[in-house]
Amino acid sequence: MSGSNAISGITLIGALMATGGEHGALTRALGLLAVIFAAIDVVAGFLVTHRMLEMFRNRP
Amino acid sequence: VNQLATVLVPLGYLATSALFILGLRDLAHPGTAIRGNALGAVAMAVAVAAALIERRILGSGRIAMGLVVGGALGALLAETIQMTAMPHMVALLNGFGGAASVLVAWTAASKPASRGRFRPEAFWCNGRIGFVGSVTFWGILVGFGKLQGLISEKQIRFRGQQAVNALLAAVALGLGGWSVAAPSIGALYPAIVAASSALGVLLVLPIAGAHIPVVIALLNSYSGLSAAATGFVLDNDRLVIPGSLVGASGVVLTRIMCRAMNRLRASIAFGVIGPGGRPQLRGRCVRRAGEGHLRRRTGHVARSSAARRDRSRLRCLERSTRRAIWPTSWRSAVRRWSSESTRWQDASRAT
Numbered sequence: 001m002s003g004s005n006a007i008s009g010i011t012l013i014g015a016l017m018a019t020g021g022e023h024g025a026l027t028r029a030l031g032l033l034a035v036i037f038a039a040i041d042v043v044a045g046f047l048v049t050h051r052m053l054e055m056f057r058n059r060p
Numbered sequence: 061v062n063q064l065a066t067v068l069v070p071l072g073y074l075a076t077s078a079l080f081i082l083g084l085r086d087l088a089h090p091g092t093a094i095r096g097n098a099l100g101a102v103a104m105a106v107a108v109a110a111a112l113i114e115r116r117i118l119g120s121g122r123i124a125m126g127l128v129v130g131g132a133l134g135a136l137l138a139e140t141i142q143m144t145a146m147p148h149m150v151a152l153l154n155g156f157g158g159a160a161s162v163l164v165a166w167t168a169a170s171k172p173a174s175r176g177r178f179r180p181e182a183f184w185c186n187g188r189i190g191f192v193g194s195v196t197f198w199g200i201l202v203g204f205g206k207l208q209g210l211i212s213e214k215q216i217r218f219r220g221q222q223a224v225n226a227l228l229a230a231v232a233l234g235l236g237g238w239s240v241a242a243p244s245i246g247a248l249y250p251a252i253v254a255a256s257s258a259l260g261v262l263l264v265l266p267i268a269g270a271h272i273p274v275v276i277a278l279l280n281s282y283s284g285l286s287a288a289a290t291g292f293v294l295d296n297d298r299l300v301i302p303g304s305l306v307g308a309s310g311v312v313l314t315r316i317m318c319r320a321m322n323r324l325r326a327s328i329a330f331g332v333i334g335p336g337g338r339p340q341l342r343g344r345c346v347r348r349a350g351e352g353h354l355r356r357r358t359g360h361v362a363r364s365s366a367a368r369r370d371r372s373r374l375r376c377l378e379r380s381t382r383r384a385i386w387p388t389s390w391r392s393a394v395r396r397w398s399s400e401s402t403r404w405q406d407a408s409r410a411t
Contacts, residue, residue: 003087003097004309005154005280007080010302011161011287013111017294018167027167032126034163039130041157046101047138048150053094
């Protein structure tokens with residue numbers, strides 16, 4: 001679930017496209033916020049999944 | 061350079077989709093799960109790079125700042141969070157993803173004219189993202205509060221809650237229809253978001269703490285669907301494939317979890333309460349462990365005194381299992397389960 005959650009952060013691409021090259025102040029603010037949220041989701045999503053999977057690895 | 065980009069960008073997106081599918085497949089098996097996760101991360105990096113090159117926004121300081129700030133916050137959260145707080149952490153991240161979709165749709169809704177040709181389906185999708193994304197975000201915030209102990213884990217209900225929920229859903233859907241009919245009214249989108257936010261809170265409040273993980277799995281699948289819908293709004297098929305992957309896998313996971321907890325999916329999805337104040341059970345009841353299982357487990361002959369002792373232990377364990385299947389809250393279930401199992405261990409040590 002954690003891994004698929006990180007994949008749903010693909011909306012980051014949408015955020016990048018929506019905010020890139022537009023000039024309205026509202027659009028810019030919303031886009032920046034969306035990029036930040038999505039980046040948190042993606043980065044922390046994959047890292048957290050990795051941490052959890054590390055726990056299941058068999059240690060020699 | 062330009063020609064190189066026109067070739068590389070579509071190839072990058074193709075690689076992204078393929079890597080996501082392979083990564084999800086690898087995640088399904090414990091041995092390859094770490095590799096699957098790494099594949100997903102690589103795919104995401106490729107997708108971001110391709111999007112930056114395609115839109116020629118590599119040099120934009122604002123976007124770089126957003127990526128760096130978000131990435132740093134995310135890394136900080138992921139490294140410092142305690143292992144025991146993981147379930148609500150994942151839920152919260154998922155809520156951020158839903159919120160990002162809502163914001164992207166908002167930017168699209170606030171500039172309909174600059175998009176060129178009018179596409180009704182884009183507005184319909186916009187409304188849907190506002191609806192699903194807000195329900196996801198607020199539902200997850202409530203779930204997070206419950207697991208973190210900020211809100212009571214018990215079911216919070218009031219009279220006519222179902223009617224209020226139905227009304228809110230109808231209002232949100234009506235506003236969505238209106239925004240398709242009258243796309244120039246920019247204020248409709250925030251109104252949809254407000255109604256759906258209230259609905260998200262009310263949907264999750266009546267669900268007891270023990271069932272929150274199932275709700276989170278369901279909402280995770282919704283956030284994947286809203287990412288896919290974002291792809292429709294922006295006319296960008298690269299979002300659609302990963303989004304629908306997440307949506308489908310989330311539904312399967314919810315199904316598995318509901319089956320494991322012996323609950324009806326609909327009763328958790330809509331917060332429906334069955335008789336006795338609990339979400340409705342599926343039609344199947346727990347199977348009793350019989351002597352056959354016992355014999356296979358222990359290798360004892362049924363008539364020996366050891367087998368009789370084992371049988372009484374088994375009955376004890378069975379009783380505790382049955383109690384643990386009807387927990388009222390996450391913590392009370394864990395407490396009850398651990399006390400029963402220590403009692404069982406004491407009993408077996410005494411004999």
